[in-house]
Amino acid sequence: MATNMSDQLVITPQVLLKAYACGIFPMAESAEDPNLFWIEPEHRGVLPLETFHIPKRLRRTVRQDVFDVRVDTSFPQILNGCAEPQADREKTWINSEIRRLYGALFDMGHCHTVEVWREGRLVGGLYGVSLGAAFFGESMFARERDASKVALVHLVARLLTGGYTLLDTQFVTGHLAQFGTREVPKARYDGMLEAALQHHADFLALPDAIAGREALSAIDAHLPPCDV
Numbered sequence: 299m300a301t302n303m304s305d306q307l308v309i310t311p312q313v314l315l316k317a318y319a320c321g322i323f324p325m326a327e328s329a330e331d332p333n334l335f336w337i338e339p340e341h342r343g344v345l346p347l348e349t350f351h352i353p354k355r356l357r358r359t360v361r362q363d364v365f366d367v368r369v370d371t372s373f374p375q376i377l378n379g380c381a382e383p384q385a386d387r388e389k390t391w392i393n394s395e396i397r398r399l400y401g402a403l404f405d406m407g408h409c410h411t412v413e414v415w416r417e418g419r420l421v422g423g424l425y426g427v428s429l430g431a432a433f434f435g436e437s438m439f440a441r442e443r444d445a446s447k448v449a450l451v452h453l454v455a456r457l458l459t460g461g462y463t464l465l466d467t468q469f470v471t472g473h474l475a476q477f478g479t480r481e482v483p484k485a486r487y488d489g490m491l492e493a494a495l496q497h498h499a500d501f502l503a504l505p506d507a508i509a510g511r512e513a514l515s516a517i518d519a520h521l522p523p524c525d526v
Contacts, residue, residue, distance in 0.1 A: 343467035380437035430495035455513035460503035
């Protein structure tokens with residue numbers, strides 16, 4: 299379900315946070331379209347943190363520290379990367395309003411980035427919104443193989459360590475399904491969201507930059523032995 303915002307007043311970061319708390323998020327038709335519309339899916343993508351699955355080859359890549367991973371140091375660059383054409387999409391929904399709103403949330407401490415670097419060059423990453431014990435993944439990108447996957451592994455390590463209970467992916471894609479992402483009906487999602495908002499989580503419970511082994515250890519400490 300989508301509701302157009304073109305005739306409404308300017309959206310504030312506070313209104314945006316309230317929308318997330320109600321299970322709603324904004325999108326735009328394209329980077330050139332100045333308008334936004336609210337999205338409230340009947341089925342929501344959720345990645346259960348307690349059953350997060352890491353493919354063996356990716357686990358080796360993370361452990362070998364092929365990339366340097368940091369958080370919250372280059373928000374504009376991450377947004378630019380997420381706005382680039384990708385293999386599964388030719389145009390972006392990240393317009394000037396999205397940049398303004400999420401930049402404000404970043405300044406407020408409600409938006410975070412996971413950045414993947416190689417030899418001083420940003421090669422992938424993701425960003426999302428933190429509210430209570432819920433993290434709403436917004437977008438990710440990769441300029442090198444596995445870069446966005448490594449970002450996701452490091453994100454989950456932070457969420458598990460910081461006490462998050464919900465990782466909302468909005469939709470289910472083939473890229474996300476390999477990690478255990480599944481679709482849940484709106485009524486169930488609403489209950490999961492309400493429960494998550496009753497608690498406080500800390501995105502920065504881990505240091506700003508950690509090695510791959512540390513990320514894997516943080517994840518393995520919270521998962522059943524059969525998932526290791």
